Amino acid sequence: MAKNRVVQRKSKKKKDKPFISFNLGMFIFLFLFSFAACFVLYMVAANLNSSFFADEFGTSELVTEDTTDESEPASDSEVSEVEIGTAPDGLTNPVPQSAAMDASYLEDCCLITDSTLLEMADFGSFKKENIFGSSELTTANCTTTKVDSNFGNATVYDIIKNKKPNTVYIMLGNDLGTSTTDGMIASYTTLVNNLHGSLPTLDIYVMQIPPVIYDSDVKSNEKVNDFNNRLLAMCNTIGVHCIDTNTALKNESGALKEEYWSYDTLALSKEAYEAVCGYILTHTA
Secondary structure, three states: OOOOOOOOOOOOOOOOOOOOOOOHHHHHHHHHHHHHHHHHHHHHHHHHOOOHHHHHHOOOOOOOOOOOOOOOOOOHHHHHOOOOOOOOOOOOOOOOOOOOOOHHHHHHOEEEEOHHHOOHHHHOOOOHHHEEEOOOOOOOOOOOOEEOOOOOOEEHHHHHHHHOOOEEEEEOOOOEOOEOHHHHHHHHHHHHHHHHHHOOOOEEEEEOOOOOOOOOOOOOHHHHHHHHHHHHHHHHHHOOEEEOOOHHHEOOOOOEOHHHEEOOOOEEOHHHHHHHHHHHHOOOO
């Protein structure tokens, strides 16, 4: 009787294998790649946001040095809370009367002005190339408006910083009544602060603005006096000179003297320019 044979056939089908096999090297690579990507994103966020670390860790003690020329304007409260007459030691404001300087003193001085004293080269002893200003320059825009000079078209701050004179006089304020007083003082403070910080040896004289000949709804002598008082407070805070050119031009009632006004040009007269120069020469620190 024949024996039944049992025939086992090997299946040609391969055993199923996992679609992805575990690879330790690949796992480490992915971990390091993810860590590096997160670190890069973290550093980018920190550089784009100057307060990132304060927000992240709850601290505001990280201090960075401001390297820009334009500093932030002082707040209105900082300007208005300063008491008049609190000048630093060794500084007296307004500048008291002194022995008269020779007229040649003004030839080496620079002048920053709006439309108020633009004709100083014609009526005074300042040299034309040392007068920087325009009718477009105002107190409110004095940190941004550019004017023509031997140094090209630039802001008055950049011009003075490049020229490096020994003395600069500043008269700004013709926009009183059309610009806000707070905004004017804030911009003025920024300009003087920047000049004083960049050129520590520069003698800065802030000139008080002249009175008006007649009060109007736009500008009155009460507004002029208030603005001049705030200029005095600003100078005392920063530590620069303030010269009372307002008093040099006013009459007994506190208005501009008739002879100091030109009805033809509706601006200061030649006699007013001469009076300003004379006052400067007898009020130096």
